Amino acid sequence: xxxxxxxxxxxxxxxxxxxxxxxxxxxxxxxxxxxxxxxxxxxxxxxxxxxxxxxxxxxxxxxxxxxxxxxxxxxxxxxxxxxxxxxxxxxxxxxxxxxxxxxxxxxxxxxxxxxxxxxxxxxxxxxxxxxxxxxxxxxxxxxxxxxxxxxxxxxxxxxxxxxxxxxxxxxxxxxxxxxxxxxxxxxxxxxxxxxxxxxxxxxxxxxxxxxxxxxxxxxxxxxxxxxxxxxxxxxxxxxxxxxxxxxxxxxxxxxxxxxxxxxxxxxxxxxxxxxxxxxxxxxxxxxxxxxxxxxxxxxxxxxxxxxxxxxxxxxxxxxxxxxxxxxxxxxxxxxx
Ligand code: NAD
Ligand code: LMR
Numbered sequence: 440x441x442x443x444x445x446x447x448x449x450x451x452x453x454x455x456x457x458x459x460x461x462x463x464x465x466x467x468x469x470x471x472x473x474x475x476x477x478x479x480x481x482x483x484x485x486x487x488x489x490x491x492x493x494x495x496x497x498x499x500x501x502x503x504x505x506x507x508x509x510x511x512x513x514x515x516x517x518x519x520x521x522x523x524x525x526x527x528x529x530x531x532x533x534x535x536x537x538x539x540x541x542x543x544x545x546x547x548x549x550x551x552x553x554x555x556x557x558x559x560x561x562x563x564x565x566x567x568x569x570x571x572x573x574x575x576x577x578x579x580x581x582x583x584x585x586x587x588x589x590x591x592x593x594x595x596x597x598x599x600x601x602x603x604x605x606x607x608x609x610x611x612x613x614x615x616x617x618x619x620x621x622x623x624x625x626x627x628x629x630x631x632x633x634x635x636x637x638x639x640x641x642x643x644x645x646x647x648x649x650x651x652x653x654x655x656x657x658x659x660x661x662x663x664x665x666x667x668x669x670x671x672x673x674x675x676x677x678x679x680x681x682x683x684x685x686x687x688x689x690x691x692x693x694x695x696x697x698x699x700x701x702x703x704x705x706x707x708x709x710x711x712x713x714x715x716x717x718x719x720x721x722x723x724x725x726x727x728x729x730x731x732x733x734x735x736x737x738x739x740x741x742x743x744x745x746x747x748x749x750x751x752x753x754x755x756x757x758x759x760x761x762x763x764x765x766x767x768x769x770x771x772x773x774x775x
Pocket of ligand 1: 449450451452453454455456480481482484485526527528529530531547567568569570571572595596598599627685686687690
């Protein structure tokens with residue numbers, strides 16, 4: 440049997456933490472043959488909840504779970520860590536935008552990035568879930584340098600990707616796994632651009648399938664502009680309004696799929712993830728930006744060479760501008 444992978448989950452006593460732990464321990468993230476050792480990082484106020492989850496993990500007697508350790512010290516929790524899920528952060532409430540959390544959460548991701556740089560395994564990969572996820576990943580990556588290459592840090596936009604697929608599957612009465620080639624561009628925020636220009640359903644271009652169902656190309660474009668894009672981009676706020684708190688099970692599911700595909704590969708399929716830009720599609724280098732990506736099991740690679748028409752380009756540019764603004768705001772706080 441393979442040696443266990445040390446997986447560190449921050450905010451493990453919170454809602455998403457609770458939804459993640461049991462699925463990771465059951466093998467949903469790395470597959471049935473890969474044992475895991477879990478490290479739960481919490482702040483002192485969250486420690487009892489994390490302890491409770493650890494007791495329940497013991498009671499599940501998962502065969503692939505080779506230990507659970509808790510700490511409130513990032514240097515202990517990230518020691519030898521191969522995979523980090525950075526979840527712990529303050530979630531937004533009704534009426535807030537994710538960017539309102541910048542100052543509150545910037546102070547968390549700097550020290551955690553530094554601890555990852557100092558003590559994690561050489562091949563560590565980290566995904567940031569805590570919002571504002573893209574800019575928190577930027578902060579963590581900058582703080583882990585030069586010990587960890589920046590491209591080992593990613594941020595979660597798989598939830599947005601899955602939301603887009605779910606909306607299309609419902610509108611087209613299709614199975615979600617028949618929908619391919621959806622892309623989320625930009626920030627994990629209301630400015631994101633969910634793009635179907637290269638997407639297909641059952642091998643048919645999504646735009647043609649929508650036109651067929653809605654009575655023409657114009658009606659399809661109107662549905663994408665007026666219903667689909669805002670629905671996906673604002674789905675987080677819709678969940679907060681309906682549930683009274685932010686998405687949990689769907690976020691945990693997306694984080695597991697993000698890490699699974701990054702580690703095991705996408706088999707040639709395209710998904711979406713926020714990765715450190717190397718300037719692809721004109722995005723300023725170093726921003727953590729969502730792109731269509733593939734993975735061969737060794738990290739995400741941006742799918743290059745896709746065409747963005749004028750309107751698509753304008754939507755993407757608006758989201759990138761927001762990322763630049765967040766980066767500048769964090770710089771002004773003296774965090775970067
Ligand atoms: P929660 O409040 O239930 O849990 C957060 C936990 O983090 C708490 O237990 C808290 O004690 C802990 N925490 C706070 N500061 C910490 C620190 N410095 N170190 C370790 N732990 C710390 O929140 P939640 O519902 O689990 O959401 C967590 C984050 O995920 C929020 O920022 C939320 O906005 C974000 N989120 C992101 C996505 C996405 O798609 N990227 C989706 C859903 C939620
Ligand atoms: C989401 O997209 O559900 C999360 O980012 C939570 C939020 O604040 O919207």
